[in-house]
Amino acid sequence: MAKTLVDSRGTACPGPITDLLRAYRKASNGDVIELLATDPGVKADAKAWCQRTNNEVLSTVEKNGVITVEIKIMGKKG
Amino acid sequence: MKNVAVVGGGAGGLIFANTLAKEMSEDIQSGKMKIRIFDGSIYHEFQPGYLAVAFRGRDPESLRRYLSGLVLPGVELVPENCSKVDIDNRFVVTEKTGKKFEFDEVVIATGSKPDYSQIPGLSQANHDFHSSARASADAYKRLQKVRWGKVVTGIAGVPYKCPPSPNESAFMLDEFFVRRKLRNEVKVTFLTPYLRSYSNETVNSIIEPIYKERNIEIITSFNLESVDPEKELLVSMEGDTLPYDTLFLVPPHTGAAIFKGEEYADSDGWIKTDKYDLHVTDHDYAFAIGDATNLPISKAGVEAHLEAIVVANNIVSEMNGSSDRYEFTGRLQCSMETGFHQATFVVGTYDKPIERIQPSFYNYMQKKLMERIYWASLKGGYEWLFRWHFGEDYYRKTTRQRPPAQSPKVQNI
Numbered sequence: 001m002a003k004t005l006v007d008s009r010g011t012a013c014p015g016p017i018t019d020l021l022r023a024y025r026k027a028s029n030g031d032v033i034e035l036l037a038t039d040p041g042v043k044a045d046a047k048a049w050c051q052r053t054n055n056e057v058l059s060t061v062e063k064n065g066v067i068t069v070e071i072k073i074m075g076k077k078g
Numbered sequence: 079m080k081n082v083a084v085v086g087g088g089a090g091g092l093i094f095a096n097t098l099a100k101e102m103s104e105d106i107q108s109g110k111m112k113i114r115i116f117d118g119s120i121y122h123e124f125q126p127g128y129l130a131v132a133f134r135g136r137d138p139e140s141l142r143r144y145l146s147g148l149v150l151p152g153v154e155l156v157p158e159n160c161s162k163v164d165i166d167n168r169f170v171v172t173e174k175t176g177k178k179f180e181f182d183e184v185v186i187a188t189g190s191k192p193d194y195s196q197i198p199g200l201s202q203a204n205h206d207f208h209s210s211a212r213a214s215a216d217a218y219k220r221l222q223k224v225r226w227g228k229v230v231t232g233i234a235g236v237p238y239k240c241p242p243s244p245n246e247s248a249f250m251l252d253e254f255f256v257r258r259k260l261r262n263e264v265k266v267t268f269l270t271p272y273l274r275s276y277s278n279e280t281v282n283s284i285i286e287p288i289y290k291e292r293n294i295e296i297i298t299s300f301n302l303e304s305v306d307p308e309k310e311l312l313v314s315m316e317g318d319t320l321p322y323d324t325l326f327l328v329p330p331h332t333g334a335a336i337f338k339g340e341e342y343a344d345s346d347g348w349i350k351t352d353k354y355d356l357h358v359t360d361h362d363y364a365f366a367i368g369d370a371t372n373l374p375i376s377k378a379g380v381e382a383h384l385e386a387i388v389v390a391n392n393i394v395s396e397m398n399g400s401s402d403r404y405e406f407t408g409r410l411q412c413s414m415e416t417g418f419h420q421a422t423f424v425v426g427t428y429d430k431p432i433e434r435i436q437p438s439f440y441n442y443m444q445k446k447l448m449e450r451i452y453w454a455s456l457k458g459g460y461e462w463l464f465r466w467h468f469g470e471d472y473y474r475k476t477t478r479q480r481p482p483a484q485s486p487k488v489q490n491i
């Protein structure tokens with residue numbers, strides 16, 4: 001199990017989900033991706049993305065304008 | 079003597095070198111400055127034109143110019159790629175002849191390129207409309223043979239250059255089959271790993287109704303893992319499958335291979351770049367512009383252009399002993415053709431959210447105008463028009479001091 005820190009602060013278009021998708025391609029089930037973003041849309045988008053891809057949001061924390069979303073990768077096939 | 083090396087003679091590298099050469103012509107003539115562009119390509123291509131080649135049968139040759147004809151007097155073109163850019167020791171090495179050239183300042187403008195290795199099977203199955211004029215011409219040959227079935231277009235992986243271009247391909251494919259009166263026989267599907275037809279909701283809200291109206295299917299959150307060309311099947315990372323008959327996908331991109339493993343690049347070869355002053359982070363005399371950077375914005379020509387202007391102006395100021403300094407505003411402006419002579423634009427900056435711009439014929443004409451002035455703009459022509467058009471977003475005067483160099487605290491993949 002590996003933890004990847006993805007710094008997407010300041011990203012608006014195409015947005016933090018682009019960085020999440022890049023990290024997801026390299027990740028395996030059991031890994032955790034910690035996504036840092038300042039785009040407020042990331043909260044809803046990360047949640048919806050996890051629902052659709054069968055991954056799990058472990059936590060969403062907002063502090064000093066930085067949103068940290070922890071995602072556990074568990075949706076990849078075997 | 080100030081020795082400036084420009085690695086990559088595409089849109090960004092040419093605009094940078096030619097603008098600097100125009101401004102510093104006296105210093106160049108008197109031997110106080112030397113500008114060299116390194117690039118092994120014979121031609122430069124107008125990349126936005128690839129779509130018209132692939133989906134309208136435009137002549138691919140019309141998109142090309144000799145690179146040697148695009149550099150102004152005062153700029154030396156070294157017709158070789160670089161195999162090494164040693165920023166710490168201030169030299170580059172050329173790929174074929176292994177020559178070493180020293181520099182005082184370096185600008186990295188090596189663009190981005192498709193990386194088929196990330197998705198097994200994709201290169202065999204795909205008709206690539208996005209990577210070269212020649213590949214687009216081959217895609218058009220294939221398109222002309224399609225009479226029925228499921229045509230899948232869209233995004234195979236991220237990042238890639240020109241974020242709206244996959245959407246444009248869907249709209250242009252629809253137009254192609256409507257004009258050929260084959261639309262009822264051909265199903266057009268747009269595939270994306272994002273949650274919506276365009277990653278940004280403002281743009282999505284404008285184009286999603288067009289997809290519905292034109293009966294173009296949208297499949298979201300599809301993370302393409304591999305393609306089975308024999309079974310004509312797309313397989314997602316989550317195990318979902320999608321059959322296709324003809325495939326026009328945009329592959330994921332990477333930076334130039336020579337940067338992988340360099341401390342100034344991330345693991346995919348994108349150059350770690352300051353989003354405002356465009357210094358390669360930690361290096362005062364190295365800059366990166368255009369697609370090659372890891373900046374949190376679209377990879378597009380407008381960005382390459384405005385970044386080139388910022389870096390050129392800062393070097394001119396420095397040479398002239400002026401304290402004026404400029405920074406990049408993050409301005410993006412990507413055109414998105416929605417078919418049938420209509421287009422919208424994706425416009426924003428680091429500070430301003432993406433604007434809501436309805437598709438119109440006027441926007442389409444603006445896109446066409448850009449094509450008309452493209453070649454002259456690479457030589458620094460029409461800069462007055464860009465300055466007027468972008469207004470306060472053209473660049474920003476700054477008094478910001480560069481913070482002392484430090485290692486990034488978090489890993490940016």
Ligand SMILES: Cc1cc2nc3c(=O)[nH]c(=O)nc-3n(C[C@H](O)[C@H](O)[C@H](O)COP(=O)(O)OP(=O)(O)OC[C@H]3O[C@@H](n4cnc5c(N)ncnc54)[C@H](O)[C@@H]3O)c2cc1C
Nearest residue numbers: 086088089090125126159160188189240368369378379380
């Ligand atoms: C289908 C399509 C549609 C597009 N539409 C638009 C649009 O509407 N609007 C827009 O703004 N942008 C658009 N773009 C994107 C735009 O073309 C690019 O973002 C732009 O060309 C980037 O400029 P650049 O200088 O960073 O890279 P490039 O113009 O790609 O140039 C990179 C150069 O670096 C050279 N190079 C690579 N490796 C080395 C090396 N090791 N040593 C030396 N040289 C090297 C290459 O040969 C090349 O000449 C589109 C792109 C595509 C593919």
